[in-house]
Amino acid sequence: MWSGRFSQELNPDFEQWQRSFPFDRVLVPYEVAASKAHAAALAKAGVLTNTELSLTLNGLDQIAAEGIPAADDPTIEDVHHYVEKRLVELAGEVGYKLHTGRSRNEQIATDLRLYVRAQIDAISPALVELAAEFVDQAEKAGDVAMPSYTHLQRAEPVLVAHWLLAYVEMILRDLSRLADCRKRLNQCPLGSAAVTGTILPLDRAGMARELEFDAPTANSIDATSDRDFAIEFVQALSLVALHLSRWAEESILFATTEFGFVKLPEEFSTGSSAMPQKKNPDALELIRGKAARVLADATALFVMVKGLPLAYNKDMQETQQPVFAAAQQVTGILQVAKGFMASVTFDLARMREAASMGFMNALAGAAHLVRSGVPFRLAHEKIGKAVQLCVERGCELEHLSAEEFGSCDIAADTKFYQALQLSQVLAIHDVPGGTAPAQVRAALKQVKETLSMYAGAAHVCA
Secondary structure, eight states, X not given: OOGXXXXXXXXXXXXXXXXXXXXXXXXXXXXXXXXXXXXXXXXXXXXXXXXXXXXXXXXXXXXXXXXXXXXXOTTOOSHHHHHHHHHHHHHGGGGGGGGTTOOHHHHHHHHHHHHHHHHHHHHHHHHHHHHHHHHHHHHHHTTOEEEEEETTEEEEEEEHHHHHHHHHHHHHHHHHXXXXXXXXXXXXXXXXXTTTOXXXXXXXXXXXHHTTOSEEOSOHHHHHHOOHHHHHHHHHHHHHHHHHHHHHHXXXXXXXXXXXXXXXXXXXXXXXXXXXXXXXXXXXXXXXXXXXXXXXXXXXXXXXXXXXOSSOOGGXXXXXXXXXXXXXXXXXXXXXXXXXXXXXXXXXXXXXXXXXXXXXXXXXXXHHHHHTTOOHHHHHXXXXXXXXXXXXXXXXXGGSOHHHHHTTTXXXXXXXXXXXXXXXXXXXXXXXXXXXXHHHHHHHHHHHHHHHHHHHHHHHHO
């Protein structure tokens, strides 16, 4: 594609080492789409006749129909070289005209944008489906409570549904980030050429419309060297992976005998080759492990681009693999996570029992005192003394007598004891975003409406 300037052959080791075709061949569908738009613009500019355009488009359609090629041809340098070479084989010498007025710099910038856009359009519905599984489990849990934790110590009771919806909120932010990324990347570099813009009066707006971009890119230097969209995409994926890694870690903990909240589904677990009794959370552990690879992909992109002068540099060839790898990892993670959530069961009785232990009604007791006119700091101290007394006696707060509460300067009447009951402890958190049953039911309704909106938007994009 560029040998006219050179009088010597490439070093054979370097020639093979610098090839990107073994990995960028996955871009063939996008290279074909961009080439078809370019061919139409060439015809409009008078470079291709109608007959030549027809031959070119037919050849490109056949290349697309052939699918992703094998990587076993050592003479192919990259995806652009492959499509041009194959087009010449199918359409004849007219295939050599296709590269008129363009550069591989703009081609890869366009192909990658098309790839990332397609991945967003595939990953977003998968996120919606995963969130729907969390919502389904939340609805099944009803008004059952469980302990919440801070510092991994029991804090206050929450509804199981409230805990599950916390992960849905993370997924909704992931969807929003991907939608924002899609909006920003949806500009077309075609016509930017190598760095200064094409030498032909090509219809850039028409090429952008053909490829369903919102507009052409505004600056040819930036268009050929920009990888912000790739970094932003993998950053968004790294947060998807991070969120699911946190969920996996918590689910692993909750599946231990010590917690006993989660019953591992056998279809997503494995056994031990040594210990017959074991059922291991391998699916969750692998999600946690693979998340690290996605985070590494994001870091790799930052490091690769951070010192590059404008415009295109060959280093940018190395930005492709982290993008492909991150998309592949997150797609697999989402598939497994969805299956796990659809199959997992919770020991709701044990969760309910755990929600009634460990002095998690202490704040509710202090709140009752505050409503009776006691300053919060003093109420906090009084209930703290009562908890210390319970520790000495080996009982829960609600099991202390009125006299024992009195020794802590607490007037324990019937209303005070009622305030310590689990249902009341939950009910006092009656604010938007709180765990009161009525608020959680409202949150479930709102989340389902939001997910429906995203599902509709993902359907339109697809």
